[in-house]
Amino acid sequence: MNLESHKPQRTLADFADIATDWFWETDAEHRFVYFSDRIEKALGIQKAHFLGKLRTSMSKHTRSSASWRKHVLDLKAHRAFTDFEYAITHPDRAEPLWVRISGRPLFSADGVFLGYRGIGHEITDERETIAQLQKTNGILAERNQELTETRRALERSANEDSLTGLLNRRAFERDIAEALGVVGNLVVLLHIDLDRFKWINDTLGHPAGDRVLVKVAERIRNLASGIGPAYRIGGDEFQIVLADNAELARARWMADALIDAMDNPISIDGQTTVVGSSIGIAFGRGGQMTPSQLISNADIALYESKRAGRGCVRELTPCILEQLAARRKLSSQIPNAIAAGEFVPFFQPQIDASNGKVIGAEALARWQHPEHGLLAPAAFLDIATEMGLVPAIDRSMMKQALGFAKQARAEGLSLPSISVNLSIGRLTEPDLMSDIERFWTDQKCALGIELLETTSFDELQQESDVSETIDRLRAMGIRIEIDDFGSGRASITGLLHVRPHRVKIDRSLVQAAVRDPVKRNVVSAILDMTRALGIGVLAEGVEDNTEIAIIRALGCEHFQGYAYARPLSAADFTAYLRQKGKRPKMQTAGPMDLPKLA
Structure with a gap:
């Protein structure tokens, strides 16, 4: 197996340095082929220790548990999974390290299973804390409130973006699944992407880029307050979810307001810059659309806004879907058309x-x-x-x-x-x-x-x-x-x-x-x-x-x-x-026939 030839998509590398969790990938045989650098800091184990190994070979603890059996069934069925917890055997320590991971399967364009991609974070301290609190709760009932608050603090930390304070991707995936889990509920998704953030990062530096993201998050939070939760899903991409039978008109108003807000200058270290944004809007009803379909539709709408010149809002419409369908149909016909002359x-x-x-x-x-x-x-x-x-x-x-x-x-x-x-x-x-x-x-x-x-x-x-x-x-x-x-x-x-x-x-x-x-x-x-x-x-x-x-x-x-x-x-x-061979010489206008020009 050539691990060097397996390279994750660029988006993982873009987000890896700023993510609170680590990213991972496996191949079709469920062997690990990629980890972001965050895992080494979180676990104190070199990435090379894991690469090429199966997840089952990394743990000697609780592999006979019901959660492990369910996890193995998920992998065999190529199903997405969330919040699977298991213990990793540390090469230099007797005590295991506990991690919590979520992942989704990857497929090629023609449906061939390629492996999994996901995120993970270390929860040893969290498990130990919870275990201790639960033990204490059994002895001292009066500490029940303290245990509850501690648990809430841990969950809040796991669902917040450490840089901006917005909810993170993990919370986004949970919330959009819950919103679409209510049959008939109209859910509207706004996908926001900053237009000139890469230029800011490259010219002003990453610390300045981080401060820009914080200011952008403040503007998004202020506009979304009372309407829907805002999320930073990585890099310079943000999402806003409007649920509970959301109003499309309100979502459109918010999108226009966000475009205007992002066009306002931002002052960083005495320099003024304008970041700008492009926004895609998609909507769907619970029971009729899956989270992945809604996210994909918002991505398509965002792509259309960028194709239209950036700095604008595009909503996924039946016309756009028809154009995409026609484009896909043409793409399927071109190879045969070449062969058929x-x-x-x-x-x-x-x-x-x-x-x-x-x-x-x-x-x-x-x-x-x-x-x-x-x-x-x-x-x-x-x-x-x-x-x-x-x-x-x-x-x-x-x-x-x-x-x-x-x-x-x-x-x-x-x-x-x-x-x-x-x-x-x-x-x-x-x-x-x-x-x-x-x-x-x-x-x-x-x-x-x-x-x-x-x-x-x-x-x-x-x-x-x-x-x-x-x-x-x-x-x-x-x-x-x-x-x-x-x-x-x-x-x-x-x-x-x-x-x-x-x-x-x-x-x-x-x-x-x-x-x-x-x-x-x-x-x-x-x-x-x-x-x-x-x-x-x-x-x-x-x-x-x-x-x-x-x-x-x-x-x-x-x-x-x-x-x-x-x-x-x-x-x-x-x-x-x-005909040209039969005609006399054609008289073509020459310099003497020029009209008077302004």
Whole structure:
């Protein structure tokens, strides 16, 4: 068993240093594979003593008890458990140490049991205290009140967050289970996450971050007072539970008030900072929804608030659930769609405005979906990226696009070049070169590769395997192109490293140049730079002759956009090329046709 390869999710590491309890994980065989550092301080035993062992091998005490038998049954059934108490044999002491643990099973996306994850804390002193108090109570009945108060103090300590004084995760899980245990009871959950807490921690330091959390907790406590209990569940995440047939309107009011409160400045060590927050709201009724479902729904709503730009509230609605269901359905269909050839290239011509001739085309992926019709990348690209399937789509597009180019030339049509998009994932695949050799059989039609994901490309291109791949592509006679240049994602440093044959000026910059003299100057500077470096340039996204004329006046002659043609299916593009071969030279607006600009 390779313990080093089993790494807990980052959230455990984020919370481990500030938690009052320790975190633990086991594998599918119930052997311990992870403990947070807190266990060493709590028990005085090195983590290594436990790693790789079963819980049953760590205790020689009370293993025949009813609680142990129930616990073993829970583990075999992969059920969650709470507050299981057992004794640990200390390697250097005769007396056992008592601990109390709670855990929940982990499953993979396809339902395979992976192990357990949970929390624990040491209760030896608590048990000894309780035992002593109970013994004393049997002798002196008058001390019954003292015993009761001591017990309450111990329980309160176990359920409070030591930093903020709010209730902790343990209390949260108990309370939400109780609230949903009442059939028909409407329970509303607010999940609050701080937007800029990591930045505060990184720049001002962890002590300052702790003081920010204390102040944030005070604001949450004040707003939630009398409405519902507030919890700090770890790190910079908080929950508020509204139970007893809660009112949604009140929860929405509270969420808006919290957003405003978190936007108020916080002064720390003479420095003023604003932390901000995002909030997700979900609700459900007892008997109809489990605690895990309600928590998951609040997480989804929080994700939507962050996706909307942070600093806002989002409530889980039927519309969001429908979108998620549709997204899950699409994700399940993409692998088969690739195999079935449902992803097809559409071609957008690239034109030399000086003579109206086609100088090439870009192959753009479309999904010919059997139910939804033709889908553009916006409908599937993010999902395919998450699934790691973009390289497979790239491969299919290259094969089909080059096959089309070969057939077009065989029919006597003029298509000097074809450009295909290539993701970074595809760029690093070992079979890329062999695929190009197999697919690119008619090299009279030049092949251009447009590099996408230029944000990460500035970093990846410095890796030896990526740089080597680009050099090999260039040696094969393939033209390297950078897409969306000027969008704020592609840098000049990356441009110098890649040394492309051509850059494509982003459509947003091209269209802005029509209205904004400053943006025109930016386009002009890009053209001057590319000329100085000997790099070709094409302006994409042009929609009319006015835009073409303005960009031509700056010195660009090659264009792509709706002004010439929308992306066309293979059949329509074939007809387009035939028609272009018959037409006389198209007159395109030139510098003398420029309208007067403000």
